[in-house]
Amino acid sequence: MSVTVTINGQSVSVPDGATLLDACRSEEIDTPTLCYLENLTPVNACRVCVVEVEGSRTLVPACSRPAEDGMVVQTETDRVKHSRKMVLEFLASSVDLSTADSALSGWMETYGADPSRYGTPAPPTEDRDHRHAGHHAAASGEVTETVAQPPKIDNGLYMRDYSKCILCYKCVEACGEDAQNTFAIAVAGRGFDARISTEFDVGLTESACVFCGNCIAVCPTGALMFRSEYELRQADVWNEDEQNVTRTICSYCGVGCNLELHTQDNRIVKVTSPMDHSVTDGHLCIKGRFGYEYVQNLEDDLATTPVDVVLRSVRGR
Amino acid sequence: MNKPATDAERAAVDGLLDSLPAGWDGNPLEGRLAFSGLHRSQQLRHLLLPALDAVQSEIGWVSPGALDYICATLIVPPAEAYGVATFYALISTTPLAPIVVHVCDDICCRERGAVEIVAALRAVFGEARSADGPATWMTSPCLGQCDRAPAVYIQRAGQDDLVIAPANPASVLAAVDGQIEPMKVATASTTLLGRPGGKSLEAYQQGGGYVALAIAASQGADRTIAEIKASNLRGRGGAAFPAGIKWEAVAGIASDYKYVICNADESEPGTFKDRDLMESNPYALVEAMTIAGFATGATRGYIYIRGEYPLATTRLKAAIREAYAAGLLGSDVGGHGFAFDLELRRGQGAYICGEETALMNSIEGKRGEPRNKPPFPTVSGLFDKPTVINNVETLVNVIDIIEHGGETWAQTGTADSTGPKLFCLSGAVAKPGVYEVAFGATLGDLLDLAGGATGDIQAILLGGAAGSFITGDQLDIPLTFEGSRAAGVSLGSGVIMVFDTTTDMTDVARRLAQFFRDESCGQCVPCRVGTARIEENLARKLNGHGELDLQLIDDIDVAMKDASICGLGHTAATAIRSLIDLGLI
Numbered sequence A: 001m002s003v004t005v006t007i008n009g010q011s012v013s014v015p016d017g018a019t020l021l022d023a024c025r026s027e028e029i030d031t032p033t034l035c036y037l038e039n040l041t042p043v044n045a046c047r048v049c050v051v052e053v054e055g056s057r058t059l060v061p062a063c064s065r066p067a068e069d070g071m072v073v074q075t076e077t078d079r080v081k082h083s084r085k086m087v088l089e090f091l092a093s094s095v096d097l098s099t100a101d102s103a104l105s106g107w108m109e110t111y112g113a114d115p116s117r118y119g120t121p122a123p124p125t126e127d128r129d130h131r132h133a134g135h136h137a138a139a140s141g142e143v144t145e146t147v148a149q150p151p152k153i154d155n156g157l158y159m160r161d162y163s164k165c166i167l168c169y170k171c172v173e174a175c176g177e178d179a180q181n182t183f184a185i186a187v188a189g190r191g192f193d194a195r196i197s198t199e200f201d202v203g204l205t206e207s208a209c210v211f212c213g214n215c216i217a218v219c220p221t222g223a224l225m226f227r228s229e230y231e232l233r234q235a236d237v238w239n240e241d242e243q244n245v246t247r248t249i250c251s252y253c254g255v256g257c258n259l260e261l262h263t264q265d266n267r268i269v270k271v272t273s274p275m276d277h278s279v280t281d282g283h284l285c286i287k288g289r290f291g292y293e294y295v296q297n298l299e300d301d302l303a304t305t306p307v308d309v310v311l312r313s314v315r316g317r
Numbered sequence B: 001m002n003k004p005a006t007d008a009e010r011a012a013v014d015g016l017l018d019s020l021p022a023g024w025d026g027n028p029l030e031g032r033l034a035f036s037g038l039h040r041s042q043q044l045r046h047l048l049l050p051a052l053d054a055v056q057s058e059i060g061w062v063s064p065g066a067l068d069y070i071c072a073t074l075i076v077p078p079a080e081a082y083g084v085a086t087f088y089a090l091i092s093t094t095p096l097a098p099i100v101v102h103v104c105d106d107i108c109c110r111e112r113g114a115v116e117i118v119a120a121l122r123a124v125f126g127e128a129r130s131a132d133g134p135a136t137w138m139t140s141p142c143l144g145q146c147d148r149a150p151a152v153y154i155q156r157a158g159q160d161d162l163v164i165a166p167a168n169p170a171s172v173l174a175a176v177d178g179q180i181e182p183m184k185v186a187t188a189s190t191t192l193l194g195r196p197g198g199k200s201l202e203a204y205q206q207g208g209g210y211v212a213l214a215i216a217a218s219q220g221a222d223r224t225i226a227e228i229k230a231s232n233l234r235g236r237g238g239a240a241f242p243a244g245i246k247w248e249a250v251a252g253i254a255s256d257y258k259y260v261i262c263n264a265d266e267s268e269p270g271t272f273k274d275r276d277l278m279e280s281n282p283y284a285l286v287e288a289m290t291i292a293g294f295a296t297g298a299t300r301g302y303i304y305i306r307g308e309y310p311l312a313t314t315r316l317k318a319a320i321r322e323a324y325a326a327g328l329l330g331s332d333v334g335g336h337g338f339a340f341d342l343e344l345r346r347g348q349g350a351y352i353c354g355e356e357t358a359l360m361n362s363i364e365g366k367r368g369e370p371r372n373k374p375p376f377p378t379v380s381g382l383f384d385k386p387t388v389i390n391n392v393e394t395l396v397n398v399i400d401i402i403e404h405g406g407e408t409w410a411q412t413g414t415a416d417s418t419g420p421k422l423f424c425l426s427g428a429v430a431k432p433g434v435y436e437v438a439f440g441a442t443l444g445d446l447l448d449l450a451g452g453a454t455g456d457i458q459a460i461l462l463g464g465a466a467g468s469f470i471t472g473d474q475l476d477i478p479l480t481f482e483g484s485r486a487a488g489v490s491l492g493s494g495v496i497m498v499f500d501t502t503t504d505m506t507d508v509a510r511r512l513a514q515f516f517r518d519e520s521c522g523q524c525v526p527c528r529v530g531t532a533r534i535e536e537n538l539a540r541k542l543n544g545h546g547e548l549d550l551q552l553i554d555d556i557d558v559a560m561k562d563a564s565i566c567g568l569g570h571t572a573a574t575a576i577r578s579l580i581d582l583g584l585i
């Protein structure tokens, strides 16, 4: 069974159950997405993918709206462009997007997003994890609020910098029903003070986290990062242009998860799994994700490159 | 490791579970389930908010140990439970003094003594949200008592919570000391809807109560729905959707479970009509819910009432208990041969939970985040089952419709706006209160009923925070759905709040913006950030840091209207825009 919709005047047939995003993509219409990922349930929260559907009072999220026979869809109208621009501006004016997916800066340009027009961003605050629903300190009007805050570094495997969090819910989904079924993190708080949190903001080592790293893999902004990547960036040694990605199979058990080993200076600096891999859907366990140290001897006297020095320092902690 | 829950914390949670009906199969938990066919953990999850409420009410805050105990009992992951607890303003996950005074500083109360009450509390108990001392305080959005402004709502660990309105520094401090004047019965100024016999089930029945249910049962479900459709009763919660169409849709779906919900979350600033209806006659609402259950084939109903309404809550609880005792709820309602169970659920301080799908998530024990629509609740609502959700006022109208027949009832009002309508008058009027008129009355008529404005009218807020402002020269607007639409305004929840020329409208606008910034669930970007940016813009002007950026406000408003998930974002800037358009800020 298939359904036929009209997109920008063009008739498009897609399989029954396909979304408007699927239809747009089949026509190669560039549609920005931030909270959508093929291997997760759509939460339709970011609203950057909105399109205009004839007969609908508001714009609709393409990522989650099923295509229906006869739908007339516009993706290039001023209304669509305006909302996409505003969503991008809102995020860029409140979140550090410096390590976000490169597509994002492209969309910022396409839609003419100008975060500077909101005024001076507020400096980092320490209290975001302790704000109470329904009670925020009234705005002064001098600065514009941001989510800037100190990074959380509480274990040797990965770190969290929620200054970079756009609250796309992807990590929560990956940790929960969509993959890991661990439920170590959830959205807490409300409104602008909503945040990703463990219970009572306890450190990851005190939480239910099993360090599978699946949340890192789905995070679009680099808010969640391998400690190795974070420390290499801090030391200004991280260089993606010099990295190789080697696909292999995890050697720990018989499931056959595919791994992508990201190496720089012949050292593994991070591990991912292809999202379209039938075994993993991009998800791994702690062993495949982080258990690679045995293949590189950092204690060796010969391990003296800048990468070695940084990686050793992480391990020592 | 957390300190384990104390005996008192455990007792609060166990007490909640023990208060639920015992299980038929001997398993103490299974029998307490409101529904079945789901995993055990899903079956228990819906008790999360009541459990948090039980601990908050008994202990005064939810400690890590108490949360652990709730999670272990209800099989909920702690991170998720924490996410739910921190969503609600009345649940505290940090220690608080045992008495917490919530002082309404919203747009009606802030000019009528709220500032003085805050100053008195600060002088005695220090800064807001303190854990030390016998009591503390914090500010609150509209408490639904604007007709008796200024209002405070007091949470007291281990004791009943209470409302004082009108309040003053002395009466609030006395109440904190335990000297409490009994709350006065609402002096409903209503006539048609305010049904007689609100004191007891017996009095209600003597005054004609439960005649409508008997008529409905004898004429059957189809005819009952036909009467509702013939009446053209439209929803009184704000969206004005025809009630009969919702009922018919749910009645027409075969499903193992269906639900009816009464939306009694009434948190729209300036709205207090539902409180008035529930306080003055809770039995009528219980009867109306029972009729809705019968007509739609739903065997279970929920009344979701806002947490800050202790008097209405107590009265509804009693009405439900009496109805069960009289066999008017339960397995064979009134001997009519159908089953209907009714449960009261308390909100915990979240305006957004008045949005119908957020309300359903809240009952399910989740964060009160609205769902994306479609699917609509009539198809997939509470627990993903077909659900009718109606406002309190909508439901209470059902009784008259059944008694008199839909067509006769529809002769009141205008062709498009049938029946009586309640309006909430507050602010600068001589006699604030709830006024009932037949649809068709003008804004001026309503002001006359309330004794007229007490000063020179600067602006009138119509429809609530989600509505818009108009000026005093528009008093001839007919307050009907069609009349308001033609005038480019909305009746919303029936709010008419009058501001005289002494009010600083920039201050009002900033408080409205703060309200939406506080109450946004935070799920979608346009509303989460847009509401913050609007407030900043108004604060900039109010605090003398610059002028309003009109282009920016316009841009934000359009994006929030177009791209937000729910009605909160859609309307968050409407009232502020109207003030700009009127040149009042």
Ligand SMILES: Cc1cc2nc3c(=O)[nH]c(=O)nc-3n(C[C@H](O)[C@H](O)[C@H](O)COP(=O)(O)O)c2cc1C
Binding pocket: B234, B235, B236, B237, B238, B239, B240, B241, B243, B263, B264, B265, B266, B267, B268, B351, B352, B353, B354, B355, B356, B357, B389, B390, B391, B392, B394, B395, B566, B567, B568
């Ligand atoms: C932010 C928001 C808050 C709302 N609050 C309420 C409320 O407190 N009471 C209510 O009846 N409807 C409220 N509504 C409207 C409900 O979503 C829904 O339309 C209504 O309960 C349906 O009942 P009705 O058809 O009888 O009006 C709210 C809607 C939004 C978007």
Ligand code: SF4
Binding pocket: A171, A174, A175, A180, A182, A183, A184, A185, A208, A209, A210, A211, A212, A213, A214, A215, A216
């Ligand atoms: S590492 Fe795995 S278990 Fe830990 S928070 Fe991320 S997804 Fe959840």
Ligand code: SF4
Binding pocket: A164, A165, A166, A167, A168, A169, A170, A171, A172, A196, A215, A218, A219, A220, A221, A222, A223, A224
């Ligand atoms: S941490 Fe990353 S994945 Fe999680 S909500 Fe924030 S941006 Fe999304």
Ligand code: SF4
Binding pocket: B352, B369, B370, B519, B520, B521, B522, B523, B524, B525, B527, B528, B564, B565, B566, B567, B568, B569, B570
């Ligand atoms: S519009 Fe606001 S309240 Fe509604 S879903 Fe979006 S963030 Fe939540």
Ligand code: FES
Binding pocket: A032, A033, A034, A035, A036, A043, A044, A045, A046, A047, A048, A049, A050, A061, A062, A063, A064
């Ligand atoms: S990608 Fe569609 S709403 Fe986020």
Ligand code: FES
Binding pocket: B104, B105, B106, B107, B108, B109, B110, B141, B142, B143, B144, B145, B146, B149, B150, B151, B269, B270, B271
């Ligand atoms: S009760 Fe204070 S504004 Fe409504």
